[in-house]
Amino acid sequence: MWNDKIVREVRAIREAHAAKYNYDLRAIVEDLKMSEQKHKAEGYNYVQPPPKENLPATPLQRMRFAHR
Numbered sequence: 574m575w576n577d578k579i580v581r582e583v584r585a586i587r588e589a590h591a592a593k594y595n596y597d598l599r600a601i602v603e604d605l606k607m608s609e610q611k612h613k614a615e616g617y618n619y620v621q622p623p624p625k626e627n628l629p630a631t632p633l634q635r636m637r638f639a640h641r
Contacts, residue, residue, distance in 0.1 A: 594600040613619065 590604075591601060594604060609619065
């Protein structure tokens, strides 16, 4: 694993945030969503992930189209 200064700092922040919400994943996610809404209202832009590529429906189709 990486163990440089920045990674240690990010992990410490993540640990402190989780501890603040008693490691309750639902509470952590709710806080992150509220934070995102607040920042969007303040005009910050969020990058959306690219749309997922449609994959063939069956394993046989996936195997067939994988070799193209």
